[in-house]
Amino acid sequence: MSDQIPNSAIQNDQTDGVALAGAAAVEVRGVDKHFETASGIVNALEAINLTVAADEFVSLIGPSGCGKSTLMRLIADLDTPSAGELTVFGKTATQARLDQDYGIAFQQAGLLPWRTVAANVALPLELHGVASAARRSRVAELLDMVGLNEFADRFPDQLSGGMQQRVAIARSLAEEPRLLLMDEPFGALDEMTREKMQTDLVRIAADTGAAVVFVTHSIPEAVFLSDRVVVMSPRPGRISQIVPMRLGAAAGREDRTDDLREDGAFFEMVTEVREALHGGAADQPGLEARSSRGVDSR
Numbered sequence: 672m673s674d675q676i677p678n679s680a681i682q683n684d685q686t687d688g689v690a691l692a693g694a695a696a697v698e699v700r701g702v703d704k705h706f707e708t709a710s711g712i713v714n715a716l717e718a719i720n721l722t723v724a725a726d727e728f729v730s731l732i733g734p735s736g737c738g739k740s741t742l743m744r745l746i747a748d749l750d751t752p753s754a755g756e757l758t759v760f761g762k763t764a765t766q767a768r769l770d771q772d773y774g775i776a777f778q779q780a781g782l783l784p785w786r787t788v789a790a791n792v793a794l795p796l797e798l799h800g801v802a803s804a805a806r807r808s809r810v811a812e813l814l815d816m817v818g819l820n821e822f823a824d825r826f827p828d829q830l831s832g833g834m835q836q837r838v839a840i841a842r843s844l845a846e847e848p849r850l851l852l853m854d855e856p857f858g859a860l861d862e863m864t865r866e867k868m869q870t871d872l873v874r875i876a877a878d879t880g881a882a883v884v885f886v887t888h889s890i891p892e893a894v895f896l897s898d899r900v901v902v903m904s905p906r907p908g909r910i911s912q913i914v915p916m917r918l919g920a921a922a923g924r925e926d927r928t929d930d931l932r933e934d935g936a937f938f939e940m941v942t943e944v945r946e947a948l949h950g951g952a953a954d955q956p957g958l959e960a961r962s963s964r965g966v967d968s969r
C-alpha cells in the first residue's frame with residue numbers, strides 16, 4: 672500500500688515522512704502558484720507541501736500539466752510562489768541561487784553555443800575560481816562519465832540533442848552540488864544511454880550524498896532512482912500521494928545496480944506508483960482517461 676497523504680492533512684514537518692535533522696535540502700510549505708493568462712487564471716499548483724531531506728532522492732511524476740516543472744522552477748528561483756513558503760537548505764530560494772547551492776539540468780540543455788563542450792562543462796568551475804589544471808582534470812572526468820570525451824572540442828550545435836543533454840548533466844555535476852534539480856534530464860536519450868545515466872546518477876548521488884529532485888514521465892525511471900516518488904495530479908496541480916520505494920536489499924543507493932531492473936521488488940514498486948497515478952485521477956471525475964497521459968510505464 673502507498674502512503675496516502677492528502678495535502679490538507681500535511682500540517683507540519685513530520686507528516687510527509689521525513690524526520691528533519693538540520694536544514695532539509697528543500698522545504699515547501701503550503702505553496703500555491705497561479706498564472707494569469709489572457710483566458711483566465713491557471714491554478715498550476717495548490718497547497719503543495721513537501722520536504723526533501725539533505726541526502727534524499729525524490730522524483731516528481733504525474734500527467735502532463737500537473738505542475739512538475741512549475742514546482743522545479745519555484746525551487747530554482749526561476750519563478751516565485753503565489754502563496755506559501757519555500758526554502759532551500761533553510762535559505763530563501765533566491766539566497767540559495769545566489770550561493771549556487773544546487774546544480775540544474777533541465778529539459779532544454781541550455782548550453783552556451785559559443786563555448787566548446789569542455790568549456791561549457793568547465794563554466795561553473797570557472798565561476799568559482801577553480802584553478803585551470805584542476806578544472807581540466809575534473810572536466811575530463813565528467814566527460815568520461817557521460818561518454819563524451821571525444822567531443823570535448825566540439826560546439827553544441829555539432830552534437831545531437833541527447834549528447835547536448837549529457838553535456839548539461841556533466842555541467843550540473845561539475846561542483847558536486849549538495850542538491851541537484853533535474854527536470855526530465857534523460858528524456859532525449861536513447862534507452863541504453865538512459866539506463867547508463869540512471870545508474871551513474873544513483874552512484875554519483877550516493878558518493879556525494881547529494882539530494883536530488885528529479886522530474887520524469889517514466890515510472891521505472893522514478894522507481895529505479897528514488898527514495899520516494901511524489902505522485903501529482905492536475906487542475907489544480909497537487910500532490911496526490913507520496914510513495915516510499917521499498918526495494919529490499921537494493922534500498923541503498925549504492926546497491927542500485929542494473930540487476931535491480933529485473934527484481935521482483937522493482938516490479939512491485941512500478942505497479943504501486945502506477946496505481947497511485949490512477950488513484951489520483953479516480954478522485955476527480957472525468958480525469959480517469961487522462962490520468963496517465965504523458966506518463967510512460969515502460
Ligand SMILES: Nc1ncnc2c1ncn2[C@@H]1O[C@H](COP(=O)(O)OP(=O)(O)OP(=O)(O)O)[C@@H](O)[C@H]1O
Nearest residue numbers: 706708713715734735736737738739740741742965
Ligand atoms: N508561464 C506560464 N504562464 C501560464 N501558464 C503556465 C505557465 N507555466 C506553466 N503554466 C501552466 O501551468 C500548468 C503546469 O505546467 P507545468 O509545465 O508545470 O506542467 P508539467 O507537469 O511540468 O507538464 P509536462 O509534464 O508536460 O512538462 C499547465 O497548465 C501550464 O499550462
